[in-house]
Amino acid sequence: MERAKIEVKKRTDKGKQAVKRLRAEGSIPAIVYGKDISSAVTVSSEGFKTLRDMHFSESTVIDLFISGEKKSESIPVLIKDVQYHPLTDKVIHIDLLQVSLKEKITVHIPVVLKGEAKGKEEGAVLEQILREIEVEGLPLSIPEDIEVDISGLEIGHSLHVADLQPPADIAIVTEPESTVATLVVKKEEEEEEEELAEEAPTEPEVIKEKKEGEEPAEAKEDKEAEKPEAKKEEGKKE
Numbered sequence: 001m002e003r004a005k006i007e008v009k010k011r012t013d014k015g016k017q018a019v020k021r022l023r024a025e026g027s028i029p030a031i032v033y034g035k036d037i038s039s040a041v042t043v044s045s046e047g048f049k050t051l052r053d054m055h056f057s058e059s060t061v062i063d064l065f066i067s068g069e070k071k072s073e074s075i076p077v078l079i080k081d082v083q084y085h086p087l088t089d090k091v092i093h094i095d096l097l098q099v100s101l102k103e104k105i106t107v108h109i110p111v112v113l114k115g116e117a118k119g120k121e122e123g124a125v126l127e128q129i130l131r132e133i134e135v136e137g138l139p140l141s142i143p144e145d146i147e148v149d150i151s152g153l154e155i156g157h158s159l160h161v162a163d164l165q166p167p168a169d170i171a172i173v174t175e176p177e178s179t180v181a182t183l184v185v186k187k188e189e190e191e192e193e194e195e196l197a198e199e200a201p202t203e204p205e206v207i208k209e210k211k212e213g214e215e216p217a218e219a220k221e222d223k224e225a226e227k228p229e230a231k232k233e234e235g236k237k238e
Contacts, residue, residue: 004054005063005074008032008041028091032064032077034098041066043094051079059107059142064096076101076139099139106173107142108132111164115151117183124155125186133161133180134173141169150181158182 008030011022019029028043051062056079063074081095099105110132117126135142148164162176 003061003063004051004056005065006043006047006050007065007067008043008047009067011040011042014040023092028094030094030096032066032075032096032098034077035100037075037098039066041096048091048094057109057144059109059139059144061099061101061139062096078105078107078139101139103138104136105139105142106134106136108134109143110145111180112145112147113150113181114147115149117150117153119153119155119157119183122155123185124183126150126153126181126183128181130161130174130178130180133164133178135166135170136173137167137170141167143167143170148180153181153183155183155185 011018011029013021022029022042026045028045028048030041030043032039032041051060054060056062058078058080060079062077062079064077065074075098077096077098079094080097081093082091083093084090085092111128111130113126113128117124120126133146135146143166146164146166148159150159153159158179159181160176161172161174161178161180164172164180166172
């Protein structure tokens with residue numbers, strides 16, 4: 001598995017103002033936690049760009065160096081969570097989880113479909129139901145994704161988690177019965193839905209009888225909108 005290396009700085013200033021200042025400078029607040037560590041750090045924008053360019057995933061092991069620390073050894077970590085700004089999509093916080101390279105971990109990896117299902121030539125549509133699975137294994141043994149050949153998939157048939165073939169030292173945690181992909185004919189279903197829609201009787205419009213003394217909703221809304229203007233006119237007359 002590809003190993004990335006990034007250097008972070010230990011963060012001493014905490015609080016909302018300190019975090020805002022860091023982000024304004026182009027840095028990303030982060031936290032490193034695990035059995036042996038719990039430290040607030042700062043990731044430079046260049047450091048995060050390095051990770052983004054290598055298309056990191058939840059299973060990517062990163063060698064982390066904390067500048068200023070007495071120990072120069074790297075800390076193996078995984079990116080556990082990345083928080084984005086709801087409006088700008090900029091990264092605003094990163095959670096880094098320390099792992100032991102000798103202990104098994106459980107993570108999610110993508111499922112990549114390979115090949116062309118022969119049923120597609122007959123107008124069938126391939127639907128991928130499950131795009132990632134949960135696996136267990138040693139950090140450096142877990143693949144970035146798991147590929148599956150769908151060239152033998154026929155119309156009306158499905159591919160399940162039990163059909164996947166992970167590396168020998170990797171165990172799949174996701175339920176074996178879970179459907180990964182299926183090949184269906186969409187045209188017939190769409191035609192049936194259109195026929196049912198045409199056959200369905202349309203309900204006549206119900207006209208509610210206006211109660212005596214009750215004003216239409218539209219009139220009430222108009223009056224409400226006019227109230228501020230009426231008050232202004234009265235003030236002028238006085």
